Amino acid sequence: MFGWLNTKKVPKADDQIRQNVENFVNPKAVLEKFTAITGIHFNQKESITASKLIYFCRNNHIFSFDELYRCLENDNEILEGLINVLTVNETYFFREARQINFLVDKVVSRKEKVRILCAPGSSGEEPYSIAIALLDRGVSALKIEIVSLDINSEVTLLAREGHYTARSLHKTTQELQEKYFIKEENTLRVRDDVKRLVTFHTINIFDERLFELGKFDMIFSRNMLIYFDEPTVAKAVERLGRLSRTKESLLFFGHADFVKTPVALVEHYDDGIKFYTIV
Numbered sequence: 001m002f003g004w005l006n007t008k009k010v011p012k013a014d015d016q017i018r019q020n021v022e023n024f025v026n027p028k029a030v031l032e033k034f035t036a037i038t039g040i041h042f043n044q045k046e047s048i049t050a051s052k053l054i055y056f057c058r059n060n061h062i063f064s065f066d067e068l069y070r071c072l073e074n075d076n077e078i079l080e081g082l083i084n085v086l087t088v089n090e091t092y093f094f095r096e097a098r099q100i101n102f103l104v105d106k107v108v109s110r111k112e113k114v115r116i117l118c119a120p121g122s123s124g125e126e127p128y129s130i131a132i133a134l135l136d137r138g139v140s141a142l143k144i145e146i147v148s149l150d151i152n153s154e155v156t157l158l159a160r161e162g163h164y165t166a167r168s169l170h171k172t173t174q175e176l177q178e179k180y181f182i183k184e185e186n187t188l189r190v191r192d193d194v195k196r197l198v199t200f201h202t203i204n205i206f207d208e209r210l211f212e213l214g215k216f217d218m219i220f221s222r223n224m225l226i227y228f229d230e231p232t233v234a235k236a237v238e239r240l241g242r243l244s245r246t247k248e249s250l251l252f253f254g255h256a257d258f259v260k261t262p263v264a265l266v267e268h269y270d271d272g273i274k275f276y277t278i279v
């Protein structure tokens with residue numbers, strides 16, 4: 001776990017850390033604090049997480065877990081940096097194409113403008129997939145507004161830039177790539193008319209700023225609740241539910257996001273797709 005302490009070329013801060021290895025023995029309080037802020041639980045992965053914490057401390061000249069704990073209480077930059085290191089942002093275009101097609105059908109059947117929330121949107125693949133699927137079905141851009149949020153500020157910046165590599169695009173057809181992306185050196189860039197449909201925000205769903213986003217007709221929340229424990233899932237779902245514009249607003253989750261339907265939701269099935277409305 002302390003392998004990096006043996007490296008020959010070490011930055012200055014390491015000298016102090018070297019003398020204080022015992023200051024990095026128990027990350028429990030730091031992890032509990034992080035969980036209280038973000039909802040993210042580490043379950044069995046605590047030793048991997050501890051290594052990441054030590055590495056983070058080394059890069060930020062923090063000399064003990066106690067000091068890191070204090071920083072999480074009063075240093076927003078450190079908190080933001082740690083969130084960017086500890087969140088898992090795995091995503092790709094059309095990760096759940098059937099759910100997206102179902103959402104598109106629902107939008108097509110409505111006359112009014114539709115507000116769609118992606119919480120979380122990570123580096124943009126999911127909200128852009130929704131935008132592309134809607135445009136490709138002939139839905140007018142005037143009828144679409146997509147809002148994406150994520151707690152990680154780095155992925156929010158990547159999403160705004162909209163450059164993607166083959167790794168993100170493996171489930172996207174050649175035809176869609178040619179229609180909605182512009183080829184650049186090593187990446188494909190999302191076309192501006194797709195970008196204009198989506199706004200990206202760095203927001204923690206447990207922050208009151210969530211409610212400044214307004215109300216939505218469709219809410220996509222995939223693969224975030226898997227990192228929370230059951231009471232936190234219930235709290236998150238209740239907050240997302242409060243963003244429903246009406247009782248007809250639809251909520252979509254990932255297959256592994258919860259086992260038991262949270263009390264704030266009513267479950268529905270249509271055409272093999274599970275979706276929810278608020279109670």
Ligand SMILES: C[S@@+](CC[C@H](N)C(=O)[O-])C[C@H]1O[C@@H](n2cnc3c(N)ncnc32)[C@H](O)[C@@H]1O
Nearest residue numbers: 038087089091120122151152204205222223224
């Ligand atoms: C695995 S990604 C899922 C992205 C996308 N929805 C998908 O399914 O492909 C999970 C995302 O949840 C975000 N996240 C975790 N806790 C969060 C919180 N409390 N508020 C907002 N976003 C959060 C992480 O930063 C990460 O980008």
